[in-house]
Amino acid sequence: MNAADQTQPSAPWLSxxxxxxxRIQFEREIRGWSTNRLSDEMNAAGYVMNPSAVWRIEKGTPRRRIHLEEAIGFAAVFGLPLEELYKLGGSGAYERAAELTDAVQTRRRAADEAAKLLDVAERQLTAYLNAHPEVGNPCAGQGA
Incomplete structure (x- = not known):
């Protein structure tokens, strides 16, 4: 067998x-952790890792290599068997789950912002009605 026969297909295969x-990015995001938080969790578990290393592993070009000791740490922090980090079978599912997680987080941020705006409006209404009791409460019976 010559070297050309031993080459790996380059197309859609992921290493x-x-x-x-x-998987690391998925597990981090599904928990709502920042790269700082994952770094803190790794360090607390005894695996030295800084936030920029997490980012370079997930998104760097080229990606930062994952050392075996670090892979063991990620698996431990996420409560996964080591081999789960490297399983090829479900990577598409992880990507889809990550997309859905992003969508949920985006909508949660929007809902939080809407709740803050509603709170401000309710406080303004209450202050106005307290300052002008002759108006009464036009929202009585409407949940305000």
Whole structure:
């Protein structure tokens, strides 16, 4: 067998390290953790990791390599068997779950912002009605 016969297909195949990077990002995001928080969790578990290293593993060009000791740490922090980080079978599912997680987080931020605006409006209404009791409460019976 010559070297040409031993080459790996380059097309849509992901390396185990690329799968691990996607899985690390997925696990971090599904927990709502920042890269800082994941770094803190890794350090607390005894695996030295800084936030920029997490970012470079997930999104760097080229990606930062994941050392075995770090992979063991990520698995421990996420409560996964080590081999789950590198499984090729479900990477598409992880990507879809990550997309859905992003959508939920975006909508949650929008809902939080709407709740803040509603709170401000309710406080303004209450202050106005307290300052002008002759108006009464035009919203009585409407939940205000």
């Amino acid at each position: 185990a390290e690329e799968v691990a990077a996607a």
